[in-house]
Amino acid sequence: EAGVVQSPRYKIIEKKQPVAFWCNPISGHNTLYWYRQNLGQGPELLIRYENEEAVDDSQLPKDRFSAERLKGVDSTLKIQPAELGDSAVYLCASSSRQGSYGYTFGSGTRLTVV
Amino acid sequence: GQQLNQSPQSMFIQEGEDVSMNCTSSSIFNTWLWYKQDPGEGPVLLIALYKAGELTSNGRLTAQFGITRKDSFLNISASIPSDVGIYFCAGLQLIYQLIWGAGTKLIIKP
Numbered sequence: 001e002a003g004v005v006q007s008p009r010y011k012i013i014e015k016k017q018p019v020a021f022w023c024n025p026i027s028g029h030n031t032l033y034w035y036r037q038n039l040g041q042g043p044e045l046l047i048r049y050e051n052e053e054a055v056d057d058s059q060l061p062k063d064r065f066s067a068e069r070l071k072g073v074d075s076t077l078k079i080q081p082a083e084l085g086d087s088a089v090y091l092c093a094s095s096s097r098q099g100s101y102g103y104t105f106g107s108g109t110r111l112t113v114v
Numbered sequence: 115g116q117q118l119n120q121s122p123q124s125m126f127i128q129e130g131e132d133v134s135m136n137c138t139s140s141s142i143f144n145t146w147l148w149y150k151q152d153p154g155e156g157p158v159l160l161i162a163l164y165k166a167g168e169l170t171s172n173g174r175l176t177a178q179f180g181i182t183r184k185d186s187f188l189n190i191s192a193s194i195p196s197d198v199g200i201y202f203c204a205g206l207q208l209i210y211q212l213i214w215g216a217g218t219k220l221i222i223k224p
Contacts (some may be wrong), residue, residue, distance in 0.1 A: 040203050042215055043214055044218055045211075091157075092207075093156065101135070103159075105155075107155050107156055108154075108156055
């Protein structure tokens with residue numbers, strides 16, 4: 001089966017510009033996660049979806065970050081405006097059932113804000 | 115926020131050597147997970163531990179859930195070149211809240 005697909009793989013933008021990341025989870029996976037991974041650190045959860053509902057967005061900086069998962073399949077994470085400190089790898093992951101933490105990660109989008 | 119102390123930060127080893135790394139915390143966890151991340155890829159789950167004292171193997175990898183529930187260990191026996199990468203521990207307290215360590219970077223000496 002196809003894995004979690006993310007695009008783009010790399011993105012370089014100037015600060016104050018908007019940016020969007022896209023994720024296509026594994027078919028049939030109801031739970032979708034967006035993580036941010038800074039260099040030399042483990043991933044940090046930004047938001048978790050169960051189908052189309054954002055059930056945990058407590059760590060999402062809502063002043064500049066937004067996410068959506070229309071129809072409970074693909075998801076988009078947006079930053080507007082981007083700041084220098086947003087440079088990181090943004091990882092999407094999905095799992096087939098609630099409480100399953102052996103979820104599958106995508107390859108990530110490496111964002112560089114200059 | 116909560117932190118897991120993962121050590122060592124990096125390891126230089128010879129091919130064929132055994133490797134040990136660990137994670138400790140001041141908090142109790144219900145589940146410990148070990149992941150490996152290759153360059154340019156997302157983490158991949160290696161081993162999941164669900165009970166204090168549990169010892170679980172996956173090929174050349176063996177992990178243990180510490181008896182105090184505050185630590186976990188990962189051992190790799192007879193390392194090979196494809197073992198290079200970053201190994202992360204992650205602890206689960208509440209059902210969805212994974213706390214991640216900072217990773218152990220494994221480098222094999224040429």
